[in-house]
Amino acid sequence: MGSSASGLRRELTFDIISFNFSTFQRWSFLVHHLSSDRVESMARNGQAIVVDVRESSEYRAGHIPRSRHIPLSQLVHRLKEVSKSHTVIVVCQSGSRSARACELLSQAGYTKVFNLSGGMANWKGPVER
Numbered sequence: 338m339g340s341s342a343s344g345l346r347r348e349l350t351f352d353i354i355s356f357n358f359s360t361f362q363r364w365s366f367l368v369h370h371l372s373s374d375r376v377e378s379m380a381r382n383g384q385a386i387v388v389d390v391r392e393s394s395e396y397r398a399g400h401i402p403r404s405r406h407i408p409l410s411q412l413v414h415r416l417k418e419v420s421k422s423h424t425v426i427v428v429c430q431s432g433s434r435s436a437r438a439c440e441l442l443s444q445a446g447y448t449k450v451f452n453l454s455g456g457m458a459n460w461k462g463p464v465e466r
Contacts, residue, residue: 368439370454376426377462385424390438395430399464409434416445424449432456
């Protein structure tokens with residue numbers, strides 16, 4: 338039993354590593370990034386809806402003007418607040434949470450979804466408090 342149990346453990350470990358790797362690959366292929374300058378132009382001209390998925394304290398500390406605050410933990414339950422017919426730009430502090438949010442939106446049928454490259458840490462435009 339000892340050798341078959343250790344073989345099973347190796348198989349399970351391999352499956353978990355494979356799943357995580359394939360999930361990471363899928364995110365990197367589906368998430369499209371936009372520069373801070375491009376996002377600022379699109380937001381200013383009404384060409385996109387900006388969704389900020391950071392926590393409330395982060396959002397209050399400073400956010401892109403006219404952005405909608407929907408924390409990542411609430412996004413799945415609040416999808417109706419974001420129109421599928423509009424271009425959606427997702428923002429967080431560094432670009433990681435927003436990349437996950439882009440993946441969720443894509444899986445929910447949103448087709449024009451973009452991530453602010455580098456997040457608010459890379460944002461060069463105006464900030465509202």
